[in-house]
Amino acid sequence: MKIERVILFFPAVSMAVLSLLVMGHGAKAGAPAQAMTAAAPAKTQAEMASPMAGTGTVTIPDTTLAINSDKAMSERVVHYEIDAKYDAGTHTVNATEVLTYHNLTGQALDHFPFHLYQNAFQPKATFVREAKLVGSRDTAYAKWEDKDYGSEDIKHIFVLGQAGQAGDVEMTNDLKYIQPDDGNKDDRTVVDVPVPRPIAPGAYVQFKIMFQTKFPETQARSGWKRDFVLGGQWFPKVGVFWHGAWNCHQYHNTTEFFADFGVFDVKLTVPQNEVVGASGVLVSDAANSDGTKTYVYHGDDIHDFAWTASPRYKVKDDGVFPGQMGPVKLRILMQPAHWSQAARHEKILMETLERFEMWYGPYPYKMLTLVDPEPDSAAGGMEYPTFITGDSSWFMPKGVLLPEVVVEHEFGHQYWYGMVATNEFEDAWMDEGINSYTEVKVLDSIFGQDRSMLQQAGVTLGEREEQRLSYASAADTDAIAENAYDYYSSNSYAGITYGKTASVLLTLEGIIGEDTMAKAMRTYFMKYRFTHPTKEDFLKTIEEVSGKDLRWYFNPAIYGTQVLDYEVSKIDSFPTNWYEDEKGAGKKKDDKDTVYRSTVWLRRKEDFVFPVELEVKFDNGEKVREHWDGQNRWVKFQYTKKAKIESAEIDPDHKILIDRNDFNNSRTAEPNPKPTRKLSNYWLFLTQWLGQAVAWWGV
């Protein structure tokens, strides 16, 4: 106990001394007091909404224009003021960004790493190298084309107010590209910016960055396609100081993002014919004399800002969701050929919002923009704060629930990423996986458990089954708690991060109960919204709410690669007086008074130890339930009854979603050839039809 105090005491004292020294040094150097001292009085709402807040007192605005709350909901660390002009002809953005950073780290900061995500789309970048190596969701880069190229160039960067009265220090020549993950010197997705004088704890610093971003043809849910553009990850974004160090990873093939909460004021100038959508709320728009139009957006308590423009969007913006904290306006930008699906998109959005608010907590933002992106683009299915992209096609039968699945999933990220802002580089499962779990819950609730993905022409598929299959395809390759960029392959990343996490959490419901799990999820959301929780924060919340030590499950399921596969390996029933038959052949004729000795053998085929239920059904209708702790490799259950075993089934309530093979979970005494005959009949039809088709054209 004493040792713990000492350990805590020394860093605290050191920090305080260092801070005083730094502040003193800063004052001697003549740095503006605004830049180094605590926050000045807050500005008015209107002043804060102004994209360029002026050169007055430096602080982070406490505006609430974009949220249904009268006070800030997050600990605001950043304020981005961006004035950007998009050239639709060259797919290029030229912009000036003023970033105000509030040092809440508790220690002085002498350098700031920034993400330059669009530099990932260059042939020698880590992102492209990894995509070529392990495959990619969008393109495997079989051939490099000019249109694949993206860039994010800082033309000039200044640290404001650090060179005397209103003096700015240009640091452009001091920029240093760093590669914290793989040392690839050709990767320029992270740049480190030193500051002339360290920024004291509690102080502010301002950067002014002139940059140019050139978008590639859509890759990784960002870029242009035809006359459409999705501006995602398009501006220099500062890393997160997390657990005592900067956390600013390179952009990898399978990673997403991580950023601090704050305020965004963005002026976006585009050609006048463009229809625009963006994160946050629209403050104003005005046509310019040069044929462009400037939109001003404002976002509160968000950690990223994305936008889209296309001259062909059709807009549905009459939907309002009556949220718990206030009305949420739904703005849906549809492709013209998908216009008939606008109501379908709005409906699933409403239904999803309703369930998230009911189960997890309120959606505090005043706006949600849903974008139906350009067909054939790699822009579908993406989340940004208060801004998501769906995915559809002009031909989308009602029973094919792809738009619903995508919209639900991306909306779910408003909670698991948007508000509970986990580190997507290191804990991808905490946004994608937890979101996949809630996706199953929501879609099952709306469409039914076994048909929440597909219910067309008699063919059905449930969301939970899809997640389980995804997991089973990569069951033992990686642990869930793996860095997103360290997975064996992109298939493993998807199967484990999404599928396994969802299956693990659904299985957890069976352990602690569905209601307890729901309570734990709500507790987790409400406790950690607008923060950056770790994996242990999540797991401990579940343990606290359930009141159970669940390490026996979390260790193999979350931290390990153990695989679960239980099997009913054999069932057998034979008459106890089998030797009394007339011919002595060991076969006693059945009758109702015959007593049978029945045995069921269970096997644990893999290394995941998990207690299971067994249901044995006898041919007189009797059912018996057994419990097996699964510790040994096998077990047998024996019965002496006037009935034979009809079937035996492990996990009869289907609570275990992480069992790799569901077929061997049960065994029947007599074969049921119907499923095989049914499938064979389909196969027979196809074979005959193929023969006829070949003969039709061939001779």
Place this chain on the structure above:
Amino acid sequence: MSEKKGLLSGGYEKVVRNKRYIFWFWLLNLTLAEFGVAAFRHQAGAILDNSLYSGGLVHGFDLGVFVEMLVRPEFGPTKASTMPAIFFATLFFAFTVLFLPGVFLGYASNYRLPRDEFFRACGRNLWRFIRLLIVAGIVMGIVTVILFFIRGALVKAAGESTNELLGFEVSMACLLVIFLVMTTLRIWFDLAEADVVLSDQKAVRKSIGAGFRHTFRHLGRLLTSYVITTIVAGIILLAGIWLWRHGVAPDRVWRAFLVSQLMLLLLLIPRFWQRGIAVAYWQREMMVHAVPPLASAPVAVPSGAVVSSPPVV
């Protein structure tokens, strides 16, 4: 118009008069496919037959259960079940090549063709048909490659349009053109096949030439007839699938089998109808050029020629 009706009805009468061919080809089709399905049945049965989980396939079609079956290691590689199916489908094609000369002769006859005549025609024309097949394969293969290359280029270009439907529309238009061109080629070689058999033409190139000339001499009539029969096939397929889907409960395997086989039996008719059209056309337009007219029934000449010739097999 009356000529079109004549060709259609003339071809149809030949099909109706020789219904047994449809039946035998269906039986052949079914028998070969049964062999093709055996591996799949065995693989699937090993996983499904004793598991309660496979119940998801009985009262509906749970795609998750089906996919899980396919990816199970014990199901084996997919090609282990697809290759036999492809092989026996191809074998059906080969048998069709073998037996088609007999069908042509039967359609040309105004009496029920005896079995020995049927098989004699098959044997006598086998090598000719193989040569025809090679020529047809080269011609149709080249045309197919060119047409699909053009289609691909057009669809790709249309795909750059901001009109999302344009790509689909261009694709459909291209497929329609490809269908019409390929049907025209099919008419050409159907006439050549009829001519080879009914003229007892050893020089296959002459039949190919005659087929080519007549195809384009009366393309409108022939193409219309062929397109109509193809539409009939489409209707049969759609109606059959509708009946299968809505008229048969998901767990009624035998009923599904009967409906599917009825559909496949009926699907054979349009193609045989087309061959009947080719024979009818040959009798009306080509016979005088290919075979000296006789006083007796016109069809008796080629059949007589066949009968009088030494059997090949």
